[in-house]
Amino acid sequence: MFRWFDILAIGLAGFILRSYLAARKRARGLAPPPGPKPLPLLGNILDIPKTQPWGTYTEWGRKYGEITSITVLGKLIVFVHSHRAAKELLEKRGTYYSDRPNIPMMDLMKAHFNLAITPYSDKWRSERRIIDQSLRPSAAVAYLDMQKSRAHTFLRQTLDKPELAMEYLKHFTGAIVMSLVYGYDVADSGDPFIDTAEKLLTLASESILPGALLVNDFPFLQHLPEWLPGMGFMDRARYGQRLVVDLLHKPFDFVKEEMRLGTARHSLVRENLPEVTTEAEENALRNAAGSIYAAGAETTVGTLTCFFLVLLLYPNVQQRAQEELDSVIGQGRLPDYSDRPELPYIDAICKELLRWRLVLPLGVAHASTHDDVYEGYFIPKGTPVLANAWAILHDPEAYPEPDEFKPERFLTADGKVKEDPVLNAAFGFGRRICPGRHLVDTTIYIIVSSVLSAFRVEKAKDAQGNEIPVESAFTDTLISHPKPFQYSITPRSVNARSLVLATEPQAD
Numbered sequence: 001m002f003r004w005f006d007i008l009a010i011g012l013a014g015f016i017l018r019s020y021l022a023a024r025k026r027a028r029g030l031a032p033p034p035g036p037k038p039l040p041l042l043g044n045i046l047d048i049p050k051t052q053p054w055g056t057y058t059e060w061g062r063k064y065g066e067i068t069s070i071t072v073l074g075k076l077i078v079f080v081h082s083h084r085a086a087k088e089l090l091e092k093r094g095t096y097y098s099d100r101p102n103i104p105m106m107d108l109m110k111a112h113f114n115l116a117i118t119p120y121s122d123k124w125r126s127e128r129r130i131i132d133q134s135l136r137p138s139a140a141v142a143y144l145d146m147q148k149s150r151a152h153t154f155l156r157q158t159l160d161k162p163e164l165a166m167e168y169l170k171h172f173t174g175a176i177v178m179s180l181v182y183g184y185d186v187a188d189s190g191d192p193f194i195d196t197a198e199k200l201l202t203l204a205s206e207s208i209l210p211g212a213l214l215v216n217d218f219p220f221l222q223h224l225p226e227w228l229p230g231m232g233f234m235d236r237a238r239y240g241q242r243l244v245v246d247l248l249h250k251p252f253d254f255v256k257e258e259m260r261l262g263t264a265r266h267s268l269v270r271e272n273l274p275e276v277t278t279e280a281e282e283n284a285l286r287n288a289a290g291s292i293y294a295a296g297a298e299t300t301v302g303t304l305t306c307f308f309l310v311l312l313l314y315p316n317v318q319q320r321a322q323e324e325l326d327s328v329i330g331q332g333r334l335p336d337y338s339d340r341p342e343l344p345y346i347d348a349i350c351k352e353l354l355r356w357r358l359v360l361p362l363g364v365a366h367a368s369t370h371d372d373v374y375e376g377y378f379i380p381k382g383t384p385v386l387a388n389a390w391a392i393l394h395d396p397e398a399y400p401e402p403d404e405f406k407p408e409r410f411l412t413a414d415g416k417v418k419e420d421p422v423l424n425a426a427f428g429f430g431r432r433i434c435p436g437r438h439l440v441d442t443t444i445y446i447i448v449s450s451v452l453s454a455f456r457v458e459k460a461k462d463a464q465g466n467e468i469p470v471e472s473a474f475t476d477t478l479i480s481h482p483k484p485f486q487y488s489i490t491p492r493s494v495n496a497r498s499l500v501l502a503t504e505p506q507a508d
């Protein structure tokens with residue numbers, strides 16, 4: 001009589017053997033990219049670190065070369081650690097490397113509406129087109145006033161309740177995305193739409209990295225009876241499905257209702273909906289909108305939270321930035337977009353924020369759709385390929401003292417901004433590169449310049465008046481955020497306080 005774990009063991013061994021033999025057959029004697037030595041059957045599963053995996057992958061890159069691989073239970077995973085190799089594979093050979101790996105947990109959550117994990121297909125192309133049209137640089141200009149108005153709301157809220165500033169940051173990024181996608185005004189706190197997106201992103205981010213969930217490596221587990229130990233992922237999947245339905249339908253239905261009433265504000269959905277004639281087109285629009293909503297807020301929040309952490313860890317950066325602001329725009333007004341060319345140090349802070357602690361240190365995995373050979377190494381069709389943005393942007397040759405926050409690395413000797421095309425690695429590569437990157441750029445600038453103009457950000461003090469030390473600690477999930485830290489935010493001056501209070505809420 002077989003017990004359940006006998007069935008599991010046989011299924012497991014068969015699965016590993018099949019994957020191994022299929023890859024061997026196609027490799028025609030060519031080796032995969034080098035990497036740590038795998039164990040029989042298990043491969044490198046025990047080598048995958050639970051904390052800050054990108055650090056370990058970067059060390060492997062330094063040890064074995066710019067392209068490395070591991071096997072996890074018979075399946076190859078490739079890591080690309082240099083900008084050169086990432087451009088060659090993911091951009092120049094884009095027809096081969098623009099797919100996404102199939103992640104069974106995402107299937108179970110019915111999360112494939114999200115463009116970021118949609119396979120490379122006609123569906124992806126039509127949804128990506130809608131997103132690109134509304135986020136390309138010429139279109140993003142239309143959002144500048146709205147972004148500035150949201151930044152001013154953030155300043156007023158933070159002046160009133162500085163202890164909630166990190167919550168207000170989520171509100172700020174969520175409000176921008178919800179306004180441009182649905183013309184929806186989020187509530188000052190506890191907005192149900194923002195709450196749904198945050199929960200779904202957290203769930204997905206915890207479920208996606210290699211080794212995060214067993215069902216991703218052994219899809220047959222989803223067919224086992226749910227009373228077995230270790231099947232808790234099914235509850236997680238059902239919870240995810242409910243969040244997906246809410247995320248996709250509730251704000252979309254809101255726009256339809258507003259259009260029926262004649263009160264809908266300008267938004268991606270409102271502008272595109274009148275062109276929709278079929279159910280497939282409506283689904284594509286709903287998915288494109290939901291993808292921006294899902295991808296847009298959490299990532300930017302991570303970078304902006306880092307900004308506050310930086311101000312605590314590097315008081316000299318705050319001081320130099322405020323000196324620049326005072327000398328260029330004085331203390332009689334808040335900064336605007338037109339000031340940016342005169343504020344190179346502020347610009348350099350925005351760049352260094354994208355580099356220093358990446359919100360997506362390993363990007364989002366691509367997958368190959370053809371067998372390929374790169375510099376003598378065999379990469380079979382269907383292999384997940386991760387561009388290690390952390391390794392690229394922490395290469396000590398290109399970025400000396402890479403763990404230090406040094407905006408001046410993006411300035412020339414005469415104080416001008418140095419453009420660095422490699423920095424785009426923070427947004428991925430090739431056809432799947434982040435379509436939100438232009439919006440991110442203007443969002444980071446307006447918060448960085450406005451906060452530095454208005455506030456002094458310092459370490460919090462305990463009851464005895466001693467500074468509370470701040471640790472530079474980050475979460476280990478796909479989207480890596482700073483762990484909570486204590487801080488003090490006060491207006492820089494009586495004048496700065498009046499400027500913040502004088503900002504008016506505006507209709508977008």
Ligand code: HEM
Nearest residue numbers: 115116295296299300303363364427428429432433434436
């Ligand atoms: C600091 C903020 C952000 C960072 C660092 C970031 C980074 C990334 C990265 C690394 C990818 C994967 C690229 C690849 O596969 O090579 C991506 C994909 C994506 N991002 Fe962003 N992102 C940010 C903000 C945003 C915003 C604000 C939006 C929308 C308004 C957005 C929308 C998307 C979408 C829709 C995808 C999927 C693209 C596809 O698969 O075709 N992102 N992002």
